[in-house]
Amino acid sequence: MFTMLPLEDIRVLDLSHAAAGPYCSMLLADMGAEVVKIEPAHGEHFRQVLGSSIFVNLNRNKRGIVVNMATPEGKDIVLKLAHQSDVMLESFTPGSVDRLGLGYEAIKESNPGIIYASISGFGQTGPYRDRPGYDVVAQAMSGLMLATGTPDGPPVRIGTSLIDFSAGLFVAFGIILALRNREKTGQGCRVDMSLLETAISWMNYWVTYYSMYQKLPQRWGSAHEMFAPYQVFATKDKPIFVGVSTNKFFEAFCRAFGLEHLLEEEKFSTNELRCQHRDELVPLVAEALKNYSSQELLAKLEELGIPNAPLLNIDEVIEHPQVQARDIIADMEHPLYGPVKMTKFPVHMSNMDRPLRAPAPLLGEHTEEVLLRLDYSPAEIEALEQKGVILRARKDQATRPV
Incomplete structure (x- = not known):
């Protein structure tokens, strides 16, 4: 070097x-x-x-x-x-x-x-x-x-x-x-x-989006305007991020967490529809996840290949093995x-x-x-x-x- x-x-x-x-x-x-x-x-x-x-x-x-x-x-x-x-x-x-x-x-x-x-x-x-x-x-x-x-x-x-x-x-x-x-x-x-x-x-793409559709950005907290469920959820101990961004992920997620019945509902059949009905979907997901520990949930999501992450504070960042x-x-x-x-x-x-x-x-x-x-x-x-x-x-x- x-x-x-x-x-x-x-x-x-x-x-x-x-x-x-x-x-x-x-x-x-x-x-x-x-x-x-x-x-x-x-x-x-x-x-x-x-x-x-x-x-x-x-x-x-x-x-x-x-x-x-x-x-x-x-x-x-x-x-x-x-x-x-x-x-x-x-x-x-x-x-x-x-x-x-x-x-x-x-x-x-x-x-x-x-x-x-x-x-x-x-x-x-x-x-x-x-x-x-x-x-x-x-x-x-x-x-x-x-x-x-x-x-x-x-x-x-x-x-x-x-x-x-x-x-x-x-x-x-x-x-x-x-x-x-x-x-x-x-x-x-x-x-x-x-x-x-x-x-x-x-704010580059928001400038372009507004010029194309005359729509303004909204506040979404930890969620994303383009995907659902795609945000931070509570667990028994610490909150974690869960990113279900595709239909494939959604099907795997529902089957893994006892939410198979959601796959039968038309309003949750595509990502666009899930975003439109996020106010109904997110509480159902939150209820299904709240009894897991953060480590249990992270391990299960990792096994499924679904994007996930712990919410780390600076002391945890410093000690993290990847860091x-x-x-x-x-x-x-x-x-x-x-x-x-x-x-x-x-x-x-x-x-x-x-x-x-x-x-x-x-x-x-x-x-x-x-x-x-x-x-x-x-x-x-x-x-x-x-x-x-x-x-x-x-x-x-x-x-x-x-």
Whole structure:
């Protein structure tokens, strides 16, 4: 297996914060890119969120420096780093970096080959461009939230920051495409991604369906609008998912669970009819399954070849044999928190490893190292710190979180 990673010759200057941008640069760093992350003196806000777990996970394999970009000296540091970089990533509200003199037009003057990627709530154009963006706002405005939840309940937010992470994934893909294009043309470009468009892209077939039939998506809970019975059912101990998606499965299911009489009823004879009469069908199925234990039911469904799954919590996910066999979760030693588990890059490639090389940086951990590489002298670095332009890691930081 090769030890060289595909992006080892790519330098990324990361001005992003929160989740979407850091997830993007994490993906690039995981594949070998040298990522330098810039933070303010008080540290990125997500160092304090959810016990720092988001920051610790999303900022692995990166170097971290502290620079006050609002000062002339700080701006100069960023410009020097940008001049040496292949990619610059930011996730501020549109116009913010331009006011600092660090927008795309300013950066490409000294580095015309730069790939300048921006992630924002609504994109760099349009009437909402100046609004701050959040994952849940994109879920709400894309139609996703109105399509999520139970039929008789309110719309609900998805239980993870899916839109943030998806936007980061799309931008990472866009950056790779832009780098490939630069190889062919020698030209850099601007990459512009919004959380709103990310969320709308996940509603793709609903957009098409509405344009064809003028019908809106409904909330189905754990069920599916196209199949029945196809949802979560209760057992004696834990709920499980049961997916009876074909006539063949339905016949086998009914014979296995004492529901043969349903096979004689015309209203349950096809999947389309079963969907139309799901309000009658689902209670009958639920009654037949409730006295099984989850393990008994899962084993029986597996024997029948019917799609099924346990509902696992995170502790069970970590210990699941399939998860462990795929090596998607690994331990990494962090100087503040000790060994922590985190998800690895999820794509397996036959000739490449997926290493977790370095933990998320302490605040200002690599400031001095990076400035020395920019040819700042130790005396200049000391003077910049005295003026509040930069911050180096505290010697006692390893004993207390930021």
